[in-house]
Every structure is written in structure tokens, then in C-alpha cells.
Amino acid sequence: MGLKAALSKPFAAWAVRGINKWKFNAIAAQEQVLANLINTAKHTLFGKDHNFQDIKNYQDFKKHVPVRDYEDLKPYIERVVKGESDILWKGKPLYFAKTSGTTSGVKYIPLSKESMPEHIKAARNALLCYIHETGDASFVDGKMIFLQGSPEMDKKAGISFGRLSGIVAHHVPQYLQKNRLPSYQVNCIADWEEKVDAIVEETFHEDMRLISGIPPWCQMYFDRLSAKANGKKIKDIFKNFSLFVYGGVNFEPYRARIEESIGKKISTIETYPASEGFIAFQDSQQDKGLLLLADAGIFYEFIPTDEYFNENPTRLSLAEVELNKNYALIMSTNAGLWGYAIGDTVKFISKNPYKILVTGRIKHxxxxxxxxxxxxxxxxxxxxxxxxxxxxxxxxxxxxxxxxxxxxxxxxxxxxxxxxxxxxxxxxxxxxxxxxxxxxxxxxxxxxxxxxxxxxxxxxxxxxxxxxxxxxxxxxxxxxxxxxxxxxxxxxxxxxxxxx
The missing domain is CATH 3.30.300 (GMP Synthetase; Chain A, domain 3)
Known part of the structure; x- marks a missing residue:
């Protein structure tokens, strides 16, 4: 066992102790998150427009803050994009995550100095929970690859913007930088197929142990690796490959083909990151549920999916949800999204702790x-x-x-x-x-x-x-x-x- 792997085990134990402090006290954690959000943003334009000074609890919040999608929040976001301060959140955003909207065209999702560290911490903790539960930290001693967007960014009103995965690339902890691939130069290649070919060349002879990305694009990487190796399975190319981390889509439609490409079953960790916030991750190999991050600067609400398009749908806090019922996920965040309908649907499979499955898109x-x-x-x-x-x-x-x-x-x-x-x-x-x-x-x-x-x-x-x-x-x-x-x-x- 290498030094990094050895050190990661006590680090993992420390991280899990921190998670456990709120994991079984999620309702109290959510109440505190809401109070902090309201207090921090009460002097912003949005806070003044929505009487944040009168909000003392969740019932007050529902009275003053309606559910919105991006189009509804756009008048506020446009002012932020123009460089104005204290509009949705105090000060100006650290970044904008640029996403493609089906109805809104390009969307600019603000990331603040408070929200950005939560993205990094959640991704880190997903791996640390795996290490703590399984005792397997061997992947830390080898190379890791994160198939992601380009880290190159542009600016709007002095604020950098780009794809979330590219932004995150700038915040990978220093202790992982030497293990991480692809290189910055390869990561900046704009054409996806050219980029995948370059990643294959760069990683083919490396000791790849952890591979992460959206499953269909990881499959393309595996196909091209196998072609370069005259049909070999991934397990025979990367003999120490032991962990596949994915998110963004349901893995099940891709599982059989990916496992066939790898040549064996492999440990996996599902994550639920979004530009709007890192929402949940799989904290145990014993079940498929994703631990809802109740202490990460996001206050969650839930609308039963069969009511979502009603004029006055039921809005529920975490304390009010039921198991095995589909809900539209609503978020208020420490980057200034308020009553924001992210568009995803989830259902709870556990309430002690609160664990979810992502079941689809409300408009799909x-x-x-x-x-x-x-x-x-x-x-x-x-x-x-x-x-x-x-x-x-x-x-x-x-x-x-x-x-x-x-x-x-x-x-x-x-x-x-x-x-x-x-x-x-x-x-x-x-x-x-x-x-x-x-x-x-x-x-x-x-x-x-x-x-x-x-x-x-x-x-x-x-x-x-x-x-x-x-x-x-x-x-x-x-x-x-x-x-x-x-x-x-x-x-x-x-x-x-x-x-x-």
C-alpha cells in the first residue's frame, strides 16, 4: 500500500464522522440551512422583493417565495450576468456554469464562493465513504481519469464562465493533481471525438485505477481503447482498474454493455451533481440509494409529480416526504437560486437516513x-x-x-x-x-x-x-x-x- 492510500483511510474516517453528524439529523440540518440562506440574502434585491425579513420558518418561506424555473428567474439572472452585485446572493458569483436549456437557450447558473466548495467536498466525500466502508484505497495510488468538459473559460462582466465539469477541474485538490488525467492540454480539446482519441493515447500505458464520467461517453472511451488494443477488454488494458464513478444519467441502461467492455463486474459509485448544486451521492455499496446532502447549502422542497403542473401544487419540506413516491425536486441554494425547479424527479427509498433515486425529468x-x-x-x-x-x-x-x-x-x-x-x-x-x-x-x-x-x-x-x-x-x-x-x-x- 502506497503512502497516499495509507493516509486516505484515517482521512476517510474523519470525513465519515462529519457526515454522520447530520446524516441522521437531516431535518434539523435543513432547518439550519434555510435560516442561514434567508439571513445571508435578506439584503439582496431578491431578498427585499420577497420580504425575507418576515420569513421565520418554512411556512413563511412558501408564502413569500414562489416556485420558479430558469425562465421565471431570468430577469434577476440577467442583472447578475451584466455584473450587478447583491441581486440573488450577496456580492457577485465566483463563476457561471453554462448549460444548454431546451426552452431557455444557453443558461447561466451562478456559482458562489460558498457553493463552489460544496461541489468539491461532495465529490471527495463520495470517494472517502467508499474507502471507509470497503477498506479499499488502492485506487488512490494509481491514475484517475475524469471525462469532462473543457476547463477553458470565457468571461462575462469580469466573471468566468464555462461548463461545470470544466470549472471543477480548476478545483481538484492538490494531492490528487499528479494522479489525475487527462492533461490540461488534452482536456482543452474542443472536438469530442478528437479529445477521446487523445485521451486514449495519453492513458493507454498508464496505471488507470479510477474512471469517472457520464456512462455513454465513457463507453466511447472504452470502445476506442479496446480498438487500439486489438479487441482486448478494459480489465486487460488497465489491470488495476477497480472503481467506476458516474452520474448524470441512470446507469442501468448502460450497465450490461459497460461491464461487457470492461470484462468483469466492477465497483461503482453513483453521484448526483448538477450545475445548481451537488445534490446526493451513493455513500454505501450495500444499497443503490443516494444520500441526500442535507447540510450542503441547499434547502430542498418536493412537489408530487402529479401536481407539478397544477396552479397551486403541494410543496413539501424534507420532513413531509413519503417513501416510494415521485416528487419534482425544488432547490434554494447558497448561490442564489430560490424555489428553483431543477427539472428532475426523485423518490425516497429511505428516511433514516434520507436516500433517493433519480427517476427522470419532470418534462420528459x-x-x-x-x-x-x-x-x-x-x-x-x-x-x-x-x-x-x-x-x-x-x-x-x-x-x-x-x-x-x-x-x-x-x-x-x-x-x-x-x-x-x-x-x-x-x-x-x-x-x-x-x-x-x-x-x-x-x-x-x-x-x-x-x-x-x-x-x-x-x-x-x-x-x-x-x-x-x-x-x-x-x-x-x-x-x-x-x-x-x-x-x-x-x-x-x-x-x-x-x-x-
């Missing part, structure tokens, strides 16, 4: 006929049957077909890129439809009532999604394929990629 659903099918349901249906049939799925998305050929009923159209095609696509499709009916009673009623016909799967060409993302200029980085949509914007673009 199909309800063209009143069924309100969500991402969690389509993923379960497809992956359950694929596992039974021994099939691997590269990527997929689902959309409604409301204008079928004359004489046919409407249906859900699934665009699926298989690693290997099903022996009988009709039988496979029927099984997937059956699973979806079991998960969603409204969908079942529409099928049985002959309002919809059973779903139709359109197999796609190999690399269909990669080729489409390339054509759209969205290859790599933090870009993700939506699992489903209530329109056909993505579906219609995939039609040319169907197998004939």
Missing part, C-alpha cells in the same frame, strides 16, 4: 393520451425484458405517434439501438408492452380500451445516437439523450437511422 414524459408515462417506467420495461432475453441496449428514446396511418390506432414509438437484435422483434415488443402496462395503470387502460395499440419498436443502425448527436453538435461533454418526450422533435430526427 409521455401523456399525449393522459397516460403520463415517465422515464423510470420505460427504463424498467425495456431493461427487464432485455435482461430476460440476454440482450444489450446501447441507447433508446420513446415518443408518441398521434398521427398513425389511416385505420390504425395511435401508439408509443420506441427507437432502440440494440447491440444485438432480438430474435423475434414482435415477441420482444409485446413483452415490453406488457411490462409497461404493469408499471402504469393509465397506459394499461388505454391499451385495453383500444385507445392505443401496443407499442412499436423501431430498431436503429449501430451508432445511430452517436451520429445524430454529432450532427447536432452535441457529442460528448454533459450532453445526454432524453429517454422520452411528449413530442416528436427527437423521434423524427431518428427516422433516417432506422434499419430497413
Amino acid at each position: 414524459y409521455i401523456s399525449a393520451f393522459g397516460e403520463h408515462v415517465i422515464g423510470e417506467e420505460v427504463e424498467h420495461a425495456l431493461l427487464h425484458v432485455a435482461k430476460e432475453e440476454g440482450l444489450e441496449i446501447t441507447e433508446f428514446t420513446v415518443a408518441p405517434q398521434v398521427n398513425p396511418p389511416i385505420g390504425e390506432l395511435p401508439y408509443h414509438e420506441w427507437f432502440v439501438e440494440f447491440v444485438k437484435q432480438p430474435a423475434d422483434l414482435a415477441v420482444f415488443s409485446a413483452k415490453v408492452d406488457e411490462q409497461l402496462q404493469l408499471k402504469n395503470i393509465y397506459y394499461k387502460d388505454l391499451i385495453q380500451g383500444k385507445v392505443l395499440q401496443p407499442l412499436i419498436i423501431r430498431p436503429l443502425q449501430v451508432k445511430a445516437f452517436v451520429n445524430l448527436m454529432r450532427a447536432e453538435g452535441k457529442l460528448g461533454g454533459q450532453n445526454k439523450v432524453p429517454r422520452l418526450a411528449n413530442d416528436r422533435a427527437l423521434a423524427d430526427k431518428l427516422v433516417p437511422y432506422q434499419l430497413s
Whole structure:
């Protein structure tokens, strides 16, 4: 065991003791977070506009601060972007995280000197919890790679902005810098495919032990490593590779193919970072739940997903949530986001401590006929049957077909890129439809009532999604394929990629 690995174990024990102080006292931690947020921002423009001086508790907060999305907060954010101080949070932001919004165009999410350290601490603590629980710190003595956006940044009104993953690259602790790849020069390559090829060349002969990134883009890295090694598995290229850290999307649709590429099962840690704040991470290998970070400068609220689009939806604090119920996640942060609807849906699988699963996006659903099918349901249906049939799925998305050929009923159209095609696509499709009916009673009623016909799967060409993302200029980085949509914007673009 190397010196770094040896030192990391007492460091991990210290970190876990700190986590445990709030882990089982999350409600008190959240009450303190809210009080601190209100007190710190009461003299800002937003605080004055929303009577922060009158807010004494959560009930007051709900009265004065409505739920907003980016468009609703944009008038305040635009003033921050122009360089004004004390608008949403005291002073000016440390950075803006630049993200791509579906309706808002480019979004600029503020990161403050209070919020930025929480991103770094959470990423660090996810690894330290793993070390403390498993006793395995061997990855610390080898090389680590974080597949991320470019660390190069631009400026607006004197404030640096760029992709969150690129910003984070500037804050990697010094004790990890020598272990970390890719190099700064390679990380700055703008073209994703060129960048992946450069990363392959730079890492191929290194002792890679930890690999981190969004699963589909890690898969591209693995594919190109394997091609360079004449088909070898990743475990034979990186013999000490022992830990895969991921976030951004549900890993399950990618798990089978990634494990096949690696050549063995491997320990994984799921994280839930967002530009708006680092929300949760998997703190134990014993369950898949993500520990909600209740003491990280974020106050959370939850709206039942079936009420989200109501005029006055129910808003719940952490103390009021129920297990196994889907909620839209609302955040107020120490970077100046207030009652902010991040767009994700989560459900709690534990309240002692509070642990969540990310179940989808509030705007990624199909309800063209009143069924309100969500991402969690389509993923379960497809992956359950694929596992039974021994099939691997590269990527997929689902959309409604409301204008079928004359004489046919409407249906859900699934665009699926298989690693290997099903022996009988009709039988496979029927099984997937059956699973979806079991998960969603409204969908079942529409099928049985002959309002919809059973779903139709359109197999796609190999690399269909990669080729489409390339054509759209969205290859790599933090870009993700939506699992489903209530329109056909993505579906219609995939039609040319169907197998004939």
C-alpha cells in the first residue's frame, strides 16, 4: 500500500464522522440551512422583493417565495450576468456554469464562493465513504481519469464562465493533481471525438485505477481503447482498474454493455451533481440509494409529480416526504437560486437516513393520451425484458405517434439501438408492452380500451445516437439523450437511422 492510500483511510474516517453528524439529523440540518440562506440574502434585491425579513420558518418561506424555473428567474439572472452585485446572493458569483436549456437557450447558473466548495467536498466525500466502508484505497495510488468538459473559460462582466465539469477541474485538490488525467492540454480539446482519441493515447500505458464520467461517453472511451488494443477488454488494458464513478444519467441502461467492455463486474459509485448544486451521492455499496446532502447549502422542497403542473401544487419540506413516491425536486441554494425547479424527479427509498433515486425529468414524459408515462417506467420495461432475453441496449428514446396511418390506432414509438437484435422483434415488443402496462395503470387502460395499440419498436443502425448527436453538435461533454418526450422533435430526427 502506497503512502497516499495509507493516509486516505484515517482521512476517510474523519470525513465519515462529519457526515454522520447530520446524516441522521437531516431535518434539523435543513432547518439550519434555510435560516442561514434567508439571513445571508435578506439584503439582496431578491431578498427585499420577497420580504425575507418576515420569513421565520418554512411556512413563511412558501408564502413569500414562489416556485420558479430558469425562465421565471431570468430577469434577476440577467442583472447578475451584466455584473450587478447583491441581486440573488450577496456580492457577485465566483463563476457561471453554462448549460444548454431546451426552452431557455444557453443558461447561466451562478456559482458562489460558498457553493463552489460544496461541489468539491461532495465529490471527495463520495470517494472517502467508499474507502471507509470497503477498506479499499488502492485506487488512490494509481491514475484517475475524469471525462469532462473543457476547463477553458470565457468571461462575462469580469466573471468566468464555462461548463461545470470544466470549472471543477480548476478545483481538484492538490494531492490528487499528479494522479489525475487527462492533461490540461488534452482536456482543452474542443472536438469530442478528437479529445477521446487523445485521451486514449495519453492513458493507454498508464496505471488507470479510477474512471469517472457520464456512462455513454465513457463507453466511447472504452470502445476506442479496446480498438487500439486489438479487441482486448478494459480489465486487460488497465489491470488495476477497480472503481467506476458516474452520474448524470441512470446507469442501468448502460450497465450490461459497460461491464461487457470492461470484462468483469466492477465497483461503482453513483453521484448526483448538477450545475445548481451537488445534490446526493451513493455513500454505501450495500444499497443503490443516494444520500441526500442535507447540510450542503441547499434547502430542498418536493412537489408530487402529479401536481407539478397544477396552479397551486403541494410543496413539501424534507420532513413531509413519503417513501416510494415521485416528487419534482425544488432547490434554494447558497448561490442564489430560490424555489428553483431543477427539472428532475426523485423518490425516497429511505428516511433514516434520507436516500433517493433519480427517476427522470419532470418534462420528459409521455401523456399525449393522459397516460403520463415517465422515464423510470420505460427504463424498467425495456431493461427487464432485455435482461430476460440476454440482450444489450446501447441507447433508446420513446415518443408518441398521434398521427398513425389511416385505420390504425395511435401508439408509443420506441427507437432502440440494440447491440444485438432480438430474435423475434414482435415477441420482444409485446413483452415490453406488457411490462409497461404493469408499471402504469393509465397506459394499461388505454391499451385495453383500444385507445392505443401496443407499442412499436423501431430498431436503429449501430451508432445511430452517436451520429445524430454529432450532427447536432452535441457529442460528448454533459450532453445526454432524453429517454422520452411528449413530442416528436427527437423521434423524427431518428427516422433516417432506422434499419430497413
